[in-house]
Amino acid sequence: xxATEVLLAAPTQFDMTGQRxxxxxxxxxxxxxxxxxxxxxAYAERALVEQGFGSLATGATVTVYTVDxxxxxxxRSYCVRWHTPKGGYVELVGILTRSGWPSLDHGFAIGxxxx
Numbered sequence: 528x529x530a531t532e533v534l535l536a537a538p539t540q541f542d543m544t545g546q547r548x549x550x551x552x553x554x555x556x557x558x559x560x561x562x563x564x565x566x567x568x569a570y571a572e573r574a575l576v577e578q579g580f581g582s583l584a585t586g587a588t589v590t591v592y593t594v595d596x597x598x599x600x601x602x603r604s605y606c607v608r609w610h611t612p613k614g615g616y617v618e619l620v621g622i623l624t625r626s627g628w629p630s631l632d633h634g635f636a637i638g639x640x641x642x
Contacts, residue, residue: 535596571607
């Protein structure tokens with residue numbers, strides 16, 4: 528089974544000078560359905576291979592997530608992230624769905640996070 532996360536942004540907060548603070552995300556108890564998670568992963572893997580980065584997924588763990596926990600599942604955008612053993616990641620972000628099938632994305636992002 529794929530690891531999935533539904534994240535929810537905390538309400539916007541401001542400091543005493545009126546500057547917007549960085550929003551924090553919290554993991555909800557909700558999950559992404561297994562069927563949708565597998566369709567998103569297959570869509571993202573196809574994009575990874577088409578762009579010549581298919582080998583990056585070898586040995587990586589996969590997480591499917593959304594930061595739109597306050598939206599209905601059909602209105603959310605999703606991300607598929609491949610984590611490397613050393614903490615790096617590659618992800619396909621902003622995947623939109625139509626009738627439960629991935630239809631459009633906003634491209635790849637790379638980064639590092641402590642695990």
